[in-house]
Amino acid sequence: MSFKKDLRLLVKPYYLINIFLSISYILSKRTPIICNYIFAQGDCELDGRETEILFFLLFVIMIRTRKTGSVTMINYLTSSFVYTKVTNLLLWLYADVRMGILFAFIFILCGLILPEPTYQGPENIIYLRGANGLQEELRDTKVVWLIAFYTAWNPACVTFAPVFAELSAEYALENFKFGKVDVGRYPDAAIKYHVSDASTSKQLPTLILFKNGKEVERRPYADHRGKLVKFLFSLDNVKAAFDLNNIYNDCKNNPIKRKEKKSLKAE
Numbered sequence: 001m002s003f004k005k006d007l008r009l010l011v012k013p014y015y016l017i018n019i020f021l022s023i024s025y026i027l028s029k030r031t032p033i034i035c036n037y038i039f040a041q042g043d044c045e046l047d048g049r050e051t052e053i054l055f056f057l058l059f060v061i062m063i064r065t066r067k068t069g070s071v072t073m074i075n076y077l078t079s080s081f082v083y084t085k086v087t088n089l090l091l092w093l094y095a096d097v098r099m100g101i102l103f104a105f106i107f108i109l110c111g112l113i114l115p116e117p118t119y120q121g122p123e124n125i126i127y128l129r130g131a132n133g134l135q136e137e138l139r140d141t142k143v144v145w146l147i148a149f150y151t152a153w154n155p156a157c158v159t160f161a162p163v164f165a166e167l168s169a170e171y172a173l174e175n176f177k178f179g180k181v182d183v184g185r186y187p188d189a190a191i192k193y194h195v196s197d198a199s200t201s202k203q204l205p206t207l208i209l210f211k212n213g214k215e216v217e218r219r220p221y222a223d224h225r226g227k228l229v230k231f232l233f234s235l236d237n238v239k240a241a242f243d244l245n246n247i248y249n250d251c252k253n254n255p256i257k258r259k260e261k262k263s264l265k266a267e
């Protein structure tokens with residue numbers, strides 16, 4: 001996503017309200033009129049304990065957003081909302097239990113009525129049913145496949161979903177297809193293609209490129225010592241790692257002929 005697209009997304013209620021909740025305590029404590037009314041104190045400054053909590057929050061957000069592969073402003077915000085709101089809840093409880101309970105009620109209510117906006121743009125993705133579904137598609141060796149192995153609950157997979165959708169809309173052809181396999185739902189695919197679907201897995205998402213029905217490239221991959229090489233799933237990184245521009249041009253210049261299509265249907 002471009003910066004302009006991120007700015008357009010920020011005006012949606014989900015982001016505006018969550019940003020407000022994320023800064024509610026600091027805003028209340030540092031605004032004299034609000035501070036004097038809520039906290040009944042003339043010195044509207046953060047004390048030592050509050051400062052320590054906020055610094056710890058900043059450290060946690062930096063670590064967690066890097067692990068989830070956040071690469072845009074919206075990704076960073078989305079990844080950090082849970083931590084910032086929990087921190088605000090602790091700060092409100094620390095200041096006044098009644099205000100903490102009120103904040104918790106608003107926190108839960110917003111989570112119920114304001115779900116995170118999902119990607120609404122174009123996509124050209126085929127959702128495959130496990131290892132057997134993928135193997136069936138790979139029988140046609142004339143088609144190049146880029147497959148995303150993911151789970152619905154993994155934050156990095158959620159972050160990558162709109163990126164993969166944009167790539168599919170831009171590059172998909174009749175002989176260059178984009179597919180997704182939910183390894184949480186179809187663990188047989190995870191076993192067959194050596195993708196860990198554990199809650200602590202660093203292999204989610206995993207992208208594998210298939211040519212002639214065989215794997216030729218994947219990210220992330222293991223080095224000669226068996227250690228996973230970290231990969232940041234941004235739009236440009238995926239294009240470069242899998243050489244999508246050249247694959248697209250090759251497939252476009254060598255389309256499947258009609259006779260081949262008929263013979264495939266006959267099979």
